[in-house]
Amino acid sequence: DGGITQSPKYLFRKEGQNVTLSCEQNLNHDAMYWYRQDPGQGLRLIYYSQIVNDFQKGDIAEGYSVSREKKESFPLTVTSAQKNPTAFYLCASSIRGTGPLARVWPQHFGDGTRLSIL
Amino acid sequence: DQQVKQNSPSLSVQEGRISILNCDYTNSMFDYFLWYKKYPAEGPTFLISISSIKDKNEDGRFTVFLNKSAKHLSLHIVPSQPGDSAVYFCAATHMEYGNKLVFGAGTILRVKS
Numbered sequence: 001d002g003g004i005t006q007s008p009k010y011l012f013r014k015e016g017q018n019v020t021l022s023c024e025q026n027l028n029h030d031a032m033y034w035y036r037q038d039p040g041q042g043l044r045l046i047y048y049s050q051i052v053n054d055f056q057k058g059d060i061a062e063g064y065s066v067s068r069e070k071k072e073s074f075p076l077t078v079t080s081a082q083k084n085p086t087a088f089y090l091c092a093s094s095i096r097g098t099g100p101l102a103r104v105w106p107q108h109f110g111d112g113t114r115l116s117i118l
Numbered sequence: 119d120q121q122v123k124q125n126s127p128s129l130s131v132q133e134g135r136i137s138i139l140n141c142d143y144t145n146s147m148f149d150y151f152l153w154y155k156k157y158p159a160e161g162p163t164f165l166i167s168i169s170s171i172k173d174k175n176e177d178g179r180f181t182v183f184l185n186k187s188a189k190h191l192s193l194h195i196v197p198s199q200p201g202d203s204a205v206y207f208c209a210a211t212h213m214e215y216g217n218k219l220v221f222g223a224g225t226i227l228r229v230k231s
Binding site: 004006009031033035040041042043044045048058090092094096103104105106107108109110111112 | 122124127150152154159160161162163164167169207209211213217218219220221222223224
């Protein structure tokens with residue numbers, strides 16, 4: 001079945017450590033996204049990528065980094081510079097509509113990774 | 119600055135009745151709106167969307183209404199079922215925003231049997 005896989009489901013980080021969250025999709029989507037969800041808040045965009053080897057900062061990129069070396073994969077690194085990393089992280093992908101396909105395409109989400117600080 | 123607001127944190131409805139979830143937005147550039155449903159420990163699932171050129175879109179039990187002058191949209195679920203109990207997120211974007219979505223904080227819907 002096509003879908004988005006995020007791993008691990010739960011992740012623990014010690015103070016001062018970097019940690020990488022995995023996101024893999026087999027939907028053949030060009031665009032991928034990382035969101036953060038905190039209690040009582042909506043999803044906030046961290047980074048997004050419209051195509052391989054290209055990505056842009058979202059609204060809350062500080063303390064995070066990403067790479068997009070393959071179409072299927074968009075890992076997110078939470079660095080030690082992120083002061084409040086405890087949150088639920090969601091990865092999504094969508095068709096990137098251009099030309100005659102230019103429209104808003106719904107994003108498909110993985111089941112998330114919950115990151116906690118030890 | 120919250121551009122998309124869902125002012126009701128929760129809603130409780132009897133099975134078989136109508137559920138109405140509301141969403142307000144402030145950015146007049148938004149021209150496309152989506153609703154997502156989320157169960158605990160899972161990612162959001164796309165439910166229904168509407169373009170600003172329409173004022174209504176229907177898909178089975180789900181209907182979304184858009185009032186552009188009031189910058190308000192609503193999701194109607196008729197009839198409500200216990201399996202509809204979830205968190206519902208409203209999201210907005212515009213074509214020049216490159217498919218980036220701005221989400222509301224969500225509304226928890228509980229459908230009682």
